[in-house]
Amino acid sequence: MRARVIHPWPLRLTHWLNVIAMVMMIGSGWQIYNASPLFNFNFPVGIGAWLGAGIAWHLAAMWLLVLNGLIYLVWSLASGHYRKFFPIRPRAVLADLGAAFRFNLKHERGVYNAVQRLLYLGVLLAGLLAVLSGLSIWKPVQLWFLCDAFGGFFIARYVHFFAMTGICLFILVHLLLVALVPKTLPPMITGGRLP
Amino acid sequence: MIQRRSLLLRAMALGAAAPLGGCNYEDPAHPDLADKFLHAMSAWNDRVQEALFDPRTLAPTFRADQITRPPRFNAFYSIDQAPVVDAASYKLELGGQIQSKTGWSLAQLRALPQHEQITRFVCVEGWRVIGQWSGVRLSDFLAHVGADTSCKYVSFKCADGYYSSIDMPSALHPQTILALDFLGQPLTAPFGAPVRLRIPIKLGFKNPKSIIQLAVTNVYPGGYWEDQGYNWFSGS
Numbered sequence: 001m002r003a004r005v006i007h008p009w010p011l012r013l014t015h016w017l018n019v020i021a022m023v024m025m026i027g028s029g030w031q032i033y034n035a036s037p038l039f040n041f042n043f044p045v046g047i048g049a050w051l052g053a054g055i056a057w058h059l060a061a062m063w064l065l066v067l068n069g070l071i072y073l074v075w076s077l078a079s080g081h082y083r084k085f086f087p088i089r090p091r092a093v094l095a096d097l098g099a100a101f102r103f104n105l106k107h108e109r110g111v112y113n114a115v116q117r118l119l120y121l122g123v124l125l126a127g128l129l130a131v132l133s134g135l136s137i138w139k140p141v142q143l144w145f146l147c148d149a150f151g152g153f154f155i156a157r158y159v160h161f162f163a164m165t166g167i168c169l170f171i172l173v174h175l176l177l178v179a180l181v182p183k184t185l186p187p188m189i190t191g192g193r194l195p
Numbered sequence: 196m197i198q199r200r201s202l203l204l205r206a207m208a209l210g211a212a213a214p215l216g217g218c219n220y221e222d223p224a225h226p227d228l229a230d231k232f233l234h235a236m237s238a239w240n241d242r243v244q245e246a247l248f249d250p251r252t253l254a255p256t257f258r259a260d261q262i263t264r265p266p267r268f269n270a271f272y273s274i275d276q277a278p279v280v281d282a283a284s285y286k287l288e289l290g291g292q293i294q295s296k297t298g299w300s301l302a303q304l305r306a307l308p309q310h311e312q313i314t315r316f317v318c319v320e321g322w323r324v325i326g327q328w329s330g331v332r333l334s335d336f337l338a339h340v341g342a343d344t345s346c347k348y349v350s351f352k353c354a355d356g357y358y359s360s361i362d363m364p365s366a367l368h369p370q371t372i373l374a375l376d377f378l379g380q381p382l383t384a385p386f387g388a389p390v391r392l393r394i395p396i397k398l399g400f401k402n403p404k405s406i407i408q409l410a411v412t413n414v415y416p417g418g419y420w421e422d423q424g425y426n427w428f429s430g431s
Contacts, residue, residue, distance in 0.1 A: 032321065033321070035319075035320040035321060036318070036320040036321035036322045048220070049220065049221050050220070050221070051319070051320065052220050052420070052423055052424035052425050053220040053221075053233070053424060055319065055425070055426065056220060056233040056236070056237055056424055056426070057233065059236065059237070059240050059426065060232070060233055060236035060237075060240075063236070063239075137321075139247065139430070139431065140255075140315075140317065140431050141252060141253075141254045141255070141395070141396050141430070141431040142247050142248065142249060142252055142430065142431070144252065144255065153315065153317065153323055154323065157321060
């Protein structure tokens with residue numbers, strides 16, 4: 001028998017572990033960025049008091065990010081959770097997007113609407129891109145094939161930056177939506193019950 | 196609402212002023228719990244990098260027209276404070292597990308086969324430059340002086356007080372050289388004269404300049420930045 005929860009426990013566990021990993025990775029990443037900015041600005045906050053601490057946090061938290069991500073991926077494939085993302089139909093995305101902007105999007109518990117499907121898949125891909133470009137920056141010689149795939153060390157840094165930017169934009173939208181529909185938050189902690 | 200927002204802003208300002216108080220590697224002599232955790236993870240990352248290191252994988256090489264000009268100076272002091280070592284009286288001191296510990300003059304180093312490379316220098320800060328270096332393969336030199344290459348580390352002491360160390364497999368890599376020339380000319384003071392390590396399979400700070408002593412040892416030698424929290428292996 002299938003448990004009648006909205007969010008199964010492996011999903012909740014990996015989600016909250018990922019919150020920790022993401023905060024650590026983005027915070028320490030901003031500290032590292034500030035040592036040699038790609039653009040004409042610095043981040044006002046960062047994790048780690050100086051570059052060495054920022055790197056140490058970044059290269060420690062990457063293990064949590066990657067291992068937790070792999071566990072999520074394996075669970076998602078094994079449990080069939082991944083099917084909730086598909087299909088993504090452009091027409092459905094447009095319709096749901098329009099409904100969302102009119103604050104009229106029907107929230108069906110246990111089902112991802114078309115906008116959610118697109119955003120969740122998008123942020124998973126951004127996360128994958130961040131990890132792969134990050135590995136290219138960390139090991140441009142030993143993992144030269146990966147670094148070459150990104151067009152070299154220099155470009156990999158920009159890819160890494162924009163993957164982070166994409167993840168941050170997702171987090172903003174994600175938090176905004178939770179703030180607008182707060183009843184979605186408790187089931188992410190307790191699991192909730194399907195009607 | 197306004198009150199709550201000002202509280203949030205104050206909390207953010209506090210966060211900016213003291214990023215995760217304690218978790219900072221600020222005082223290597225007095226590590227706190229966060230420092231110990233970061234140390235353990237850094238040691239784990241050293242082991243992962245040793246396992247990942249393939250001695251046959253070469254760092255990418257570049258064309259002469261890709262060389263960064265003018266070259267970029269970087270050290271823990273400003274360019275006018277770089278030490279000037281007298282080339283005529285220079286002798287590279289040798290220590291540790293080496294059979295023949297007689298010092299080496301620049302002329303003796305130049306008499307060994309010279310190898311040239313145009314390689315990328317990647318700084319731990321994130322920037323990279325491309326330069327041309329030539330000099331003696333460290334593996335050739337270690338063989339010449341009868342170094343015990345079963346030891347774990349090769350350590351370097353510099354005229355400016357800098358020090359660093361590398362693992363033996365990286366020391367024996369064909370692109371690891373004791374560089375004497377930069378851009379076809381003898382090294383100048385701010386760029387590591389008279390002898391610097393050029394190791395394109397590691398980050399920039401693992402390329403010590405103005406080396407005055409080289410030793411082979413099994414006792415972990417650390418390094419100037421490594422002792423403050425940079426990852427020791429720092430392979431590329």
